[in-house]
Amino acid sequence: MSDRNRSFHLSRRQVMRGLLATSAFGLTAKLGTGCAQSPGSGGGAAADGGAAEELVVGFIYVGPKDDFGYNQAHAEGAAAMAASVPGIRLVEEASVPETTAVAETMRSMIEIDGAKVLFPTSFGYFDPHILALAEEFPEVQFFHAGGLYQDGVHPKNVGSYFGYIDEAQYVAGVVAATMSQSGKLGFVAAKPIPQLLRNVNSFTLGARSVNPAATTQVIFTGEWAEPVKEAEATNSMADQGIEVITCHVDSPKVVMETAERRGVMTSGYHANQSSLAPQGYLTGAEWDWSSIYTALGQDFVDGKTLMTGGIPHILRGGLADNFCKLSPYGPAVSDEAKAAGDAALAAIESGELVIYAGPLQTNTGSEILPAGKELKTDNVELEKMDYFVEGVIGSIS
Amino acid sequence: MQLTAIWRRFTRQSLRASLESIALPAGAVLAALMIFGVFCALAGANPLAVYGSIYRAAFGSWSAWQNTLIRASPLMLTALCTALPARLGLVIIGNEGALVVGGLAAVSVGLGLGGSLPGGLVLLAMALGSLVAGGLWIMVAGALRHYRGVNETISSLLLNYIAIALLNHLVQGPMRDPAFVSKPSSFEIDPSAWLGTLPATRVHWGLIYGLVASVLAYVLIQRTTFGFAARTAGGNVRAARIAGLPVGKLTLAVCFLAGSCAGLAGMVEVAAVQKRLNESIVSNYGYAGILVAFVARHNPLATVLVSVLLGGILASGGILQRSHNLPDATVLVFQGIVFLCVLYSESLYGRFPIFQEREVQTEGAAVAG
Amino acid sequence: MATEALGWWGVPLGILAGTLRGSVPFLLVSLGECLTEKSGKINLGLEGTLLIGAMSAYAISYLSSGIVGPTLAPWLGVLAAGLAGMGLGAIHGWLSQQPRVNDVAVGIAMIIFGGGLANFFGKPFIQPQAPQLPTLPAGGWSSLPQVQSALQVSPLFLLGVAIVPLMSWFFKSTRWGLYVRAVGDSPDAARAMGISIFWVRMAAIVGGSFLAGIGGASLSLFYPGVWTERISSGQGLMAVALVIFARWQPWQCLWASLLFGGAQALGPAFQSVGIDSYYYLFNAAPYILTLVIMIITCSPKRTLAGAPGALGKDS
Known part of the structure; x- marks a missing residue:
């Protein structure tokens, strides 16, 4: 009886030791984070300073951006914009539901990443989420795929683009x-x-x-x-x-x-x-988002904005304007x-x-x-x- | 000695036991962070930088805290839907469905009353509607359990699917606002009945609803005769029957309260976030709430803390994608690891001598001697 | 000519075909869950197992087709799906048997974890096409192309059907089946018999997860035959309800799976002949049906016939 007790006790002690070791490791890991963090953020600041003209553009997708469908079409367009317009840095977030989550993502892109232009691409993001954020951040431009913008009703920094x-x-x-x-x-x-x-x-x-x-x-x-x-x-x-x-x-x-x-x-x-x-x-x-996004990206680096009227609030186009195209027969x-x-x-x-x-x-x-x-x-x-x-x-x- | 006595009086638990119930989950979260760090390293990201980002995005600033709290508030309410019946020994996982019918009832009431009453009264009526609807929805599972012996876990799971189908059917047909084009939705509730944000924050009042409901639930379960009866019945139904406890009524009442909490989460979601009814209110708050309840060991105050923890994890999901180039599924892996580790830590209670009460040990020694 | 319309005959044909196609994952997952629950544990995590199975099967089939050829590759995928399922099952089996750890909670955590892993590693395989499992044409007797293609039977369906009598026999007539039932019905008696409850349950859960993983393979390599993150859409969770519907009997799992598979085809088949309202409610038919049958067949006086005694109790 006492033998069993003792062996049980021993194993408990072993567990304890293990736990102590892990928490010590956890502590060092945490300390390490503290150390690594400051040079990391310093580096970020330096990078920002180095490319002062860099414009941060945020893209938000409702599903995975490699779904071989709606979201991927937008993501490829975004990549084309970043590739062909110098001075644009892309931040992307996928699988963002149409709840407070998208509002928080937009805010975080603005506050943490310094995004000046946002493309929340899902149809359902517009009302109420984009509209609320646009009121709060009048200096940030919001572009929405869907053509729901109404002049005089919606904030001036909201634009919509829509392919026929x-x-x-x-x-x-x-x-x-x-x-x-x-x-x-x-x-x-x-x-x-x-x-x-x-x-x-x-x-x-x-x-x-x-x-x-x-x-x-x-x-x-x-x-x-x-x-x-x-x-x-x-x-x-x-x-x-x-x-x-x-x-x-x-x-x-x-x-x-x-x-x-x-x-x-x-x-x-x-x-x-x-x-x-x-x-x-x-x-x-x-869809042919590449041509639309690249054209808009060029407008951004040229300093045009929705608020000054440099970019129209409603961009629409069909086959003739390269907003969409047909697959080869x-x-x-x-x-x-x-x-x-x-x-x-x-x-x-x-x-x-x-x-x-x-x-x-x-x-x-x-x-x-x-x-x-x-x-x-x-x-x-x-x-x-x-x-x-x-x-x-x-x-x- | 004095301090421990006061602590015991206040919490009805020894200081060491309280410490244990803090240290074990905390240790589990640390272990989860380490496992996730290895995962990140294998995926090509620097784990230390990832930890830093998670901290900054979830708790690093007041803005980050607000992000976390916004995501946590619906979870506090949905978690109670599992935590309360658990005291009766029932495993209810119908949180998502109760949330949906709560939202449905709130919007129906809100649209019915429209701007005819002051906003505060409309909000009150909406809240009551959601409480009753969500409560009845889960009461069905409780009643089926008590009167027909139907497994409440499975019936409440099925009720989720039925509620979501009903929601989709209604917003696409009878309740649809044809002018709202982005997704099939009901009409918008009157702006006077929108639930605003707490002063000087962007956190909506749902947080206060969640905190108040959690405290009430705690008091109800731990400090009232009703709660004592429920816990007794949960421990042993046959004994409770012999003792003359009305097990059926207890089951129905607890299930009703549980469902009404999740229903209220649905009301908050429509009144504070969506402003109309559509399938966006189905966004896994219910299923996340089940886990929160289990991880919190069904303690209504602990659910608040666990909700905040999960809120923080969710809040940091975006930064993993944007700053570390990890795919969107990474946050799911992270959540999974944290929950599995914390669930494992359940089994470690009583395994560490340091957390055991001295007196108890000496008593035990005396008996053994 | 393929253009001949079937009209209203398309509804029963569609449901029959949908039954043969759609019931495969239900059948395999429910048999797996049946084995697991017979040992006294619930595994809600099979939804995650289904996802990881679907992803691994598709990935392995795609990656290995260049090496072993497109005939063998999907079978390697099926094997990989089973093994991946066993991996998740081992975690569930170990964790859910720790003291005070609830199996329902572990299951839900495993849905998140398994689904997360599947989505994380599955990104590169969404777009490419992987070699599919062959199908057996059972409709060769008919001249109608609709009938021919409706009666494409998957070998995994036959595998599932073959497992049904085997599992039934296993529970009834083998020593190991007796162990599983003993552990599930009265752990104390089993312990007295000298059976290791931990290892019997572990084996039952891992074996069940193997079948569920193969169920995932049938989604990505047979029908609908793609890997996407939404491929399982709740079928793993449904299979858990299905086992209770089937009273933990392998034969009834077969009938119930056929019913659920057929019910999936109900909405689209009705719409194709012009009944186009209420499709959300049609789509919810299996859930409503299960609930109704549970209400009718359950009784407060006795536990369900066939229900493992230790199910839902702490270990």
């Missing part, structure tokens, strides 16, 4: 409908926000411009990134005999690969996914479809083709535009879209 990627979707719709024999197209969608509805509608209108009987089946997955549901949606479209599938989700990889496996043609989104679907990839609507695309696509592209770039032109009806039969009326691409009405046009199979609520 639905123009590219229109052309993709033209190509898809020309390639399809039945005119049955599919769209895997995340959530019914106006930007997404506009992509669906423009894709459908493009398709119906070459085949008036064409339809677009929409399936909502309910989440921006939910791979199993996206694959399931793609499969059920394939079961329904749909011939071309496109999507608007954060990362289109699953949709493209699943459709390719089912022998269904695809049209990409966000970036060029032709390598994922070498057989069935027709074309795709791609895949090998499956016929000459006829290429010709139709090229013609639509040329007509949009020249401005002679207006996508939303009357007579136009919703898929529930109410009128959007009477004959003779039209909504040009830059009309803000289109940014509040809450309907599907005729030819779309699906409903929003």
Whole structure:
């Protein structure tokens, strides 16, 4: 009995010794931190002093910046800005939720990193987070991807930039409908926000411009990134005999690969996914953030700001302005479809083709535009879209 | 001797035992920092510089402290949702769901009353709505446990998914504000009913809600007959029944209180942060709260400290990416290591002689002799 | 012609196909959890195990395909997923058996830790394409391409189905199965029998995590066949509920997994034929169903038939 006690005691003592050793190590580690910290921050100050003109630009992403989709497209654009505009230093933070977390990240980029320009890239960051921070830091410029800026309502140091990627979707719709024999197209969608509805509608209108009987089946997955549901949606479209599938989700990889496996043609989104679907990839609507970000970066180092009016508060552009582009045609695309696509592209770039032109009806039969009326691409009405046009199979609520 | 006597009277615990319950978690956090340092070194970052950055981003300045406190305040409330039922021996993990229905109720009340009443009254009504909704939500799990014998851990987990589905359905359909384009959301609550920030800070009133709720919970559990009954029932249900304790009523009441705390967190999230209802209120505060409760050993005052610790870790997540070029998942690894180490330290209580009471030891020796 | 529409027939076909595709991770994870819970411990951390399994399988399949060729590489990936799962399982098994340490809490910490590790090391593998596991065409009898591609059966599904009778036999008729049940039902009796509770539980948890890791491999190498950080979307946690739904019976795990896998296809399949409201509620169907069945089948008078006696109690 006493023997057992003693051995137990011994082991406790050993544990104690171990603990003491670890805490001593912890202490030295902490001391070490104290020592290492001051030269570190001194070095930082020296670096700041050395490059006095260096402008810090912060980018914030809602998901991982290597998601092969929405966030990666922005991150690559940011990298292009930093690479091609001298005097810009990039700070980035990924996987920042649309809560107080993003407000704190913006603040920390301003206060700790000295950021003068911020690009919080997720749609949902704008209201209330960007607006609140912009009031508090009037000397910092906030650029938001989404086109939600309202003159006179929102702070002067907020700008929004917005690509009319639905123009590219229109052309993709033209190509898809020309390639399809039945005119049955599919769209895997995340959530019914106006930007997404506009992509669906423009894709459908493009398709119906070459085949008036064409339809677009929409399936909502309910989440921006939910791979199993996206694959399931793609499969059920394939079961329904749909011939071309496109999507608007954060990362289109699953949709493209699943459709390719089912022998269904695809049209990409966000970036060029032709390598994922070498057989069935027709074309795709791609962002071209590099050109926008590089141009803005040049403006920053030239000293232009939103507050002085050097940079417009609303930057918008479509295919003609290099805000977006089309993926090169895949090998499956016929000459006829290429010709139709090229013609639509040329007509949009020249401005002679207006996508939303009357007579136009919703898929529930109410009128959007009477004959003779039209909504040009830059009309803000289109940014509040809450309907599907005729030819779309699906409903929003 | 005098000091220890006063301490014991105040905390109902010996000084050494109190020291133990501080030293062990602190030692565990230090050990976690060291393991994480090795991880950082392997990932190509200088661990010492990483420690420095974490400290600066979480606790290095008043601004950093505010960042930490903002992130900690919802956790204080959601942690109580697990900590209170734990006293009854129930493992509830429905915090996220209770938070969601709390937010849902708060927004419904807020939109219903709109600007018709003074802001303070609307806020009060919203808080009450969230307390009742969150409370009833977790009470379902408690009732199923008591009356049907359904495992409360699993039922409360399922209730999370159901609550989130309900939220998404409502904000996308019946409750949707069509003019708000960035994400499917309800209409905005009237600005008079927004929850502001504490004077001279950017920390919203949710922090005070969290602190008050924690203190109340502590008093309730440790200092009242109700709390004593709950702890007794948690120790041994059969004995409690024989002693005539109303175990069913206790279960329902404790679950209701637990759920109302998480529900209140949902109200704070909509009234102070989002100003409208959307799925952004689902941001893992509930699941983080479960861990906070366990790490704090279900002590409502310790949950405050652990919430601040986790708030600090979350606050330092960004600096790891920006200053050390570590990927966004690093902060998850860090959290995981800290929690695993602190959970391990639970098993070390009573293993170090220095923390044991002298008298107890001599008594033990006397008995053995 | 691939363009023939199925119309309403697409719904049952979609659900059948979704069942075959989507049930694989549920089946493997729930069998793993069944083994773990039979020994008297809960492992909520299988969500993290699923993630690390998916990541390791994809990474190893991608990295090794240049060396061993694209046929063997995915199988190496499956093995790596199982081993990675065992690693996490060993941590859980050791930690959750320390005095006063709660297994639910350790599980949630392991979700964060495992998920964090998977995301940390998985960054370079999101974009590339890794060789996928082959599938067995079970629909060759039909001339409809939809039927053919719906009935692509994964070998991992067959593996899971094969494990079901094996595990059932293991619990009923083997000495080791008896040990696991004894440890799970009444640890005191097991201790009296001279069984090491620690090592039996450790083996059950590590074995269960091996299966869960392979479940992760089925996500990244079979369906949907990619590695992303959102790939598991709660399926590991669901599998824990599923085991209770299945009353800790391997055969019922199979039926329950098929049900849950099929339920995932419900929302998209209904939308594709025009039932397009309430899809969030359709997507929540498995959770509601589980809760309802638990309410119906549980009773306050007795513990659930088949429930390990020591489950949820401190060790």
